[in-house]
Amino acid sequence: MSVNVMTLPLSVPAADRPLVRIVIVGHVDHGKSTLIGRLLHETGGIPAQKIDQLKAMSARRGMPFEWSFLLDSLQAERDQGITIDTSQIRFRTPSRDIILIDAPGHAEFLRNMITGAAQADAALLLIDAAEGVRDQTRRHGYLLHLLGVKQVTVVVNKMDRVDFAEPAFRAIESEITAYLADLGVRASTVIPISAREGDGVSERGERTPWYAGPTVLEALDGFEPARAPQDLALRLPVQAVYKFDDRRIVAGRIETGSLKVGEEIVFQPSGKTAVVKTIESWPVPAAGKEKTLLNAGAAAAITLDREIFVERGEIVSTPASRPHAARRLRVRLFWLADEPLETGTVVIARLATSESRATVAAVHEVVDPGHLSTFESKSIGRNQVGEVELVLSRPIAADPHGLNPRTGRVALELGGRIAGGGLVISVLDGEATRAEPRNITPVSSAMTEEERVGRFGHEGAVVWLTGLSGSGKSTLARALERRLFHRGGMATLLDGDTLRAGLNSDLGFSDADRAENNRRLAEVANFLKNLGHLVLVAAVSPSAAARAKVRAIVGDRFFEVHVATPLDVCEARDPKGLYAKARAGEIRGFTGIDAPYEAPTAAELVIENDKLDPSAGVDRLEAMLAQAGVFRRPFSAGDDAGL
């Protein structure tokens, strides 16, 4: 509906009018949609043509004129006289532009009420004067609080049904204000109205002479837009890292605080640090006109002063005020799915742009906000509220809600569908991270890349040999290492097993530990690459995803080599006797036996080792490096003294 008109005088010029989002909530049938229709009508927002249509729709269904049909646009809604899904409409008060959000009152559609109310800056809680406070009145009041809607006005509707009697109004007024006060919500006013007949909506009701407070329209005109959280610490959740051209751009939205060019930032949970080099934008600004500052709410795209591997889900902050790298959260949540949330339930937790599998470790307190009864329970049923402890499968950056409402709340997904949401009450296990110490200033090497190339005769590169145990990775790597060494090159062997003895001795063979093992190998390999080394990594690295991450960490001059020896050949060789042990059940999760090996689909090179003699494999590795231009002085095969 294009409803742009307003006959009321506008006290504030269009350009400076704040935009306020207001949701109307309350029990089913108490008159929420009717009030919205009426408000629009009384402020001149409904064209005459539309009124005629509404009349026809009502008549067709044998009903008196229904204002609610303006918003209840679905056939099922009109036929049953009930709102199913939330809707929005624009509207103006003398000093505000307003988005009115209609929400359904039926418990069946609580998920839709939440969808609407979560966007609101303020709320009207509507109560039928004849029915009084009901289940959904309480539940919605409770959820407003949880959703962080702080400005609430109560409207007692259908006063015509109680003959505009003051005592009926006062009884409801005291019940609801006491209830809301218990929740910590202060209702700014309680207004008696008849939405259908128009008393108290935009005009003072003559039939409520005992009431001296504002009309609904005046109350709406007094709501404030929620302020952008500018004064909180910087939080910029990473949505993606783009490389459409030669720039590597970190993109996301600044949830709170602000960000400046030249500022030192830290990414959580990885703990990596960098300095903001530029703020990118399109259309490209004229030289000298580039942005140097972004505030809360802005879409950000930045480049960094150094090449670090960061990913979607991490949160940018300043080193002095960073979010936790949380592994365990206590969350106060509402639950919307049919299946209850219980100890042991596994969900996907989403916080800003991060996601992690999360297991419910404990359920603490369950409330049925319809009846405001708290009870001991091991499970949280549909439309109930409760507190749980979530154990995350990998750390994510999080804040307690009290410190930062934007990065202190999570949505939970069950079976691929959002099923609940809640506030982070506390971070129970937030290792202060494996962060580099604060105020770190990476010291760059004294030599330039060209100096190193001049000495070693080659650029730095990483050759990553992946393949089954016993496939011949280490043998090949050692042979290549020796050949390069003989030619004055700087070759360094990183063997997965060898590093497990020291650097990685804290890691086992779970999926997570294997991924971490790969990550560390990749970081070390990359470090050496940047110092000009030809790094030869020999590691089973069975997971395609983990190898993709390795590739991302190392970046350019990375060569994935699949040493593709068939399983039966490896098992027959069994140099370390491991296959025998795995077959005997002494080792669990052994790659190729009871754990998968995901062969690369786009490796730079595949060496079918069982069909080649060792020096032929090394020749092929060398040819690959030569072709990629890694060697800077001729390394002819003829001067090979090593093999």
Next chain:
Amino acid sequence: MATADDRLDELEAQSIYIFREAFARMKRMALLWSLGKDSNVMIWLARKAFLGHVPFPVLHVDTGKKFKEMYAFRDHYGKEWNLDLRVDPCPPLEQMDPTLPPATRSAARKTEGLKLALEKYGFDAVVAGIRRDEEATRAKERVFSPRGLEGDWNVREQPPEFWDHFNATLPAGAHLRVHPILHWTELDIWAYTKREGIPVIPLYFSKDGKRYRSLGDEDITFPVKSEAATIDEILLELATTKVPERSGRAMDHEAEDSFERLRVAGYL
């Protein structure tokens, strides 16, 4: 005090966020380009989100009955904006549900054309430029709107969506509709078009006392009375008009439920 510029900045930032979320979470997405004012703003927003690039195909599901000015616009800006443009035809009218009223039936061709294109390219998400203020069933849309296997909209079972967390998990073969400008109004679109200098098809401007407020197929779209011949005049007109934006779109008005039926079946 918030200014009109701040308001546009806020709208823009929200749209960019939605674009980036969709691109991060979906495997194969495409943007539906209807050549009108809304989808032109959308392409502009995509280029803002991706720093000058539109890193996914742009699909024009062509009824073959658009105004010649629209085709000229498509061919010109498809090149100038460096779009990966795919043009796919719609099936003939005879194949459409004969119980639909005539203009609605004609519009249904677009739904079917879209289904065929989705199948052909295997897109799992399409970005569409619908807005809440256009029409009352669109006002009930989600930002990420999962569709059934037939492209159908199960309006009674929409998933919850809050705090900018979107539902992006789909059964195989189904697709997602992404709505980055759902929260914009017609007025916003024009104010932004003006501020950013986005090109506009001249049919939107008054000629002989009439202009098009919404562009669709030539045979079921009609101009409205208007003297607005510049964007500034359009902005003034919109501040006072009582005529709904889609009043010139015949299929919206044939029956109380004609548009809902179209949309439930997968229309935009």
